[in-house]
Amino acid sequence: MITSSFQASVAVLALVTLHVSALDTFIAAVYEHAVLRPKGTETPVSRDDALLLMNKNIDILEKAIKQAAEQGAQIIVTPEDALYGWKFTRETIFPYLEDIPDPQVDWIPCQDPQRFGHTPIQTRLSCLAKNNSIYVLANIGDKKRCNSQDSTCPPNGYYQYNTNVVYDAKGQLVARYHKYHLYSEPQFDVPEKPELVTFNTTFGRFGIFTCFDILFHDPAVSLVKDFHVDTILYPTAWMNVLPLLSAIEFHSAWAMGMRVNLLAANIHHVQQNMTGSGIYAPHSPRVYHYDMETDSGRLLLSEVDSRPRTSPAYPTAVDWSAYATTIKPFPVQKNTFSGFISRDAFNFTALFENAGNLTVCHKDLCCHLSYRMLRKEENEVYVLGAFTGLHGRRRREYWQVCTMLKCKTTDLTTCGQPVETALTRFDIFSLSGTFRTEYVFPEVLLTKVHLSPGKFEV
Numbered sequence: 001m002i003t004s005s006f007q008a009s010v011a012v013l014a015l016v017t018l019h020v021s022a023l024d025t026f027i028a029a030v031y032e033h034a035v036l037r038p039k040g041t042e043t044p045v046s047r048d049d050a051l052l053l054m055n056k057n058i059d060i061l062e063k064a065i066k067q068a069a070e071q072g073a074q075i076i077v078t079p080e081d082a083l084y085g086w087k088f089t090r091e092t093i094f095p096y097l098e099d100i101p102d103p104q105v106d107w108i109p110c111q112d113p114q115r116f117g118h119t120p121i122q123t124r125l126s127c128l129a130k131n132n133s134i135y136v137l138a139n140i141g142d143k144k145r146c147n148s149q150d151s152t153c154p155p156n157g158y159y160q161y162n163t164n165v166v167y168d169a170k171g172q173l174v175a176r177y178h179k180y181h182l183y184s185e186p187q188f189d190v191p192e193k194p195e196l197v198t199f200n201t202t203f204g205r206f207g208i209f210t211c212f213d214i215l216f217h218d219p220a221v222s223l224v225k226d227f228h229v230d231t232i233l234y235p236t237a238w239m240n241v242l243p244l245l246s247a248i249e250f251h252s253a254w255a256m257g258m259r260v261n262l263l264a265a266n267i268h269h270v271q272q273n274m275t276g277s278g279i280y281a282p283h284s285p286r287v288y289h290y291d292m293e294t295d296s297g298r299l300l301l302s303e304v305d306s307r308p309r310t311s312p313a314y315p316t317a318v319d320w321s322a323y324a325t326t327i328k329p330f331p332v333q334k335n336t337f338s339g340f341i342s343r344d345a346f347n348f349t350a351l352f353e354n355a356g357n358l359t360v361c362h363k364d365l366c367c368h369l370s371y372r373m374l375r376k377e378e379n380e381v382y383v384l385g386a387f388t389g390l391h392g393r394r395r396r397e398y399w400q401v402c403t404m405l406k407c408k409t410t411d412l413t414t415c416g417q418p419v420e421t422a423l424t425r426f427d428i429f430s431l432s433g434t435f436r437t438e439y440v441f442p443e444v445l446l447t448k449v450h451l452s453p454g455k456f457e458v
């Protein structure tokens with residue numbers, strides 16, 4: 001014990017000496033953008049029309065970037081697909097793409113716009129970063145020529161990638177990341193292997209991934225576990241799906257579960273349930289935005305720790321399975337019934353009393369709940385649910401879920417359907433599970449799709 005605390009203080013001392021100008025905290029910004037999309041995407045537009053649309057979107061992003069910089073932000077994240085939208089074929093996305101070089105070439109597009117051919121979008125983004133002295137993350141499309149003799153080379157002779165670029169405060173390209181886990185994106189190719197992209201600043205070490213990547217181990221978990229990044233930059237075009245996968249709900253839980261800062265910038269497009277951005281710290285969400293009422297974008301700013309691991313507020317690691325196995329399982333309920341959340345068949349049991357201890361199991365996963373309600377609404381039914389298995393229609397991710405949720409109506413067959421409001425007040429509840437993974441993401445979503453910063457702990 002004495003040895004380890006002695007070593008810890010030496011490490012902190014060394015850090016202070018090495019980074020004289022290092023910042024303890026920084027101001028982060030994310031922008032939820034109501035993207036202007038092309039009218040139709042069935043036939044290809046000209047390069048000029050593509051540039052016109054992308055520049056209109058950048059005009060809006062420019063205002064947000066300037067505003068963020070004026071308020072002292074060191075870095076701003078803009079959403080996935082923010083320059084052109086998301087519905088394309090390989091042919092119709094092509095006019096929007098630019099060849100994006102490896103950051104190792106040391107390039108400031110704003111100062112040297114001709115160096116890699118026709119790259120007006122990269123030049124403008126670099127100038128925005130440089131002129132406003134702020135790091136800028138943008139999501140754009142990369143094209144890479146390939147040899148059409150190669151069996152993997154697409155017929156048009158180009159690989160096409162969904163790509164994040166980061167320019168530093170001098171306008172230099174410092175990071176490029178090609179999205180690995182594509183969702184429904186026939187316009188883009190999957191890179192050969194997941195890329196682990198990090199970069200260092202005076203305000204901590206950063207890692208990058210995009211949208212659907214967050215549900216997989218690589219690169220998301222590796223960046224935190226093996227590369228020890230302090231902050232993840234996370235552009236997304238996320239469609240909210242209740243009860244378990246609303247953007248603010250899952251993204252805040254991921255930051256807590258992984259104990260890392262997460263700067264999440266979502267598209268704003270309420271017709272497709274796309275809203276929900278935030279700045280999430282390891283112990284609690286700092287600021288978030290969810291808006292199904294208006295059509296406007298929104299800038300969010302918050303001060304966060306540059307190196308959360310060295311902060312006194314840093315949450316200690318939780319050994320999830322150890323905890324759940326030490327508590328004596330409550331008698332397994334006899335009135336367990338089967339029900340669905342999306343396509344996943346859960347085992348549910350209802351919370352009939354105003355207080356109690358319940359266990360429900362699904363295969364080898366057992367979920368324990370202790371709860372006390374202050375006031376139970378007559379027409380509201382809550383259930384405890386457990387699920388272990390491959391998730392959803394695509395069945396690509398293996399999930400273990402313990403959840404307590406409100407059923408849509410008092411009819412138990414509606415349990416697991418999307419619900420947005422609730423009136424029952426809980427005094428306390430404690431939920432745990434015998435998870436077989438160390439990656440557990442603790443979600444809490446309150447009525448009207450609200451988070452509860454500071455109100456619960458792991």
Ligand SMILES: *[C@@H]1O[C@H](CO)[C@@H](O)[C@H](O)[C@H]1NC(C)=O
Nearest residue numbers: 123124125126127128130131
């Ligand atoms: C950046 O500033 C220069 C002059 O300092 C100006 O010519 C240029 O238009 C600006 N670019 C952007 C993208 O703001």
Ligand SMILES: *[C@@H]1O[C@H](CO)[C@@H](O)[C@H](O)[C@H]1NC(C)=O
Nearest residue numbers: 197198199200201205206227
């Ligand atoms: C960042 O700094 C760490 C050491 O502090 C180093 O290991 C790493 O290679 C640096 N570069 C990147 C790109 O993360």
Ligand SMILES: *[C@@H]1O[C@H](CO)[C@@H](O)[C@H](O)[C@H]1NC(C)=O
Nearest residue numbers: 239240241242271272273418
């Ligand atoms: C948006 O969410 C609501 C309720 O959660 C759902 O009924 C609706 O089908 C969703 N819309 C789309 C376009 O997915």
Ligand SMILES: *[C@@H]1O[C@H](CO)[C@@H](O)[C@H](O)[C@H]1NC(C)=O
Nearest residue numbers: 353354355356357358370371
């Ligand atoms: C739940 O269990 C705890 C101990 O684990 C006990 O103190 C409490 O009385 C129980 N509550 C109910 C309502 O059974």
Ligand SMILES: *[C@@H]1O[C@H](CO)[C@@H](O)[C@H](O)[C@H]1NC(C)=O
Nearest residue numbers: 332333336347361362363364
């Ligand atoms: C669901 O719960 C019941 C009752 O405890 C149990 O018999 C059944 O095996 C469970 N289903 C699965 C798939 O584990």
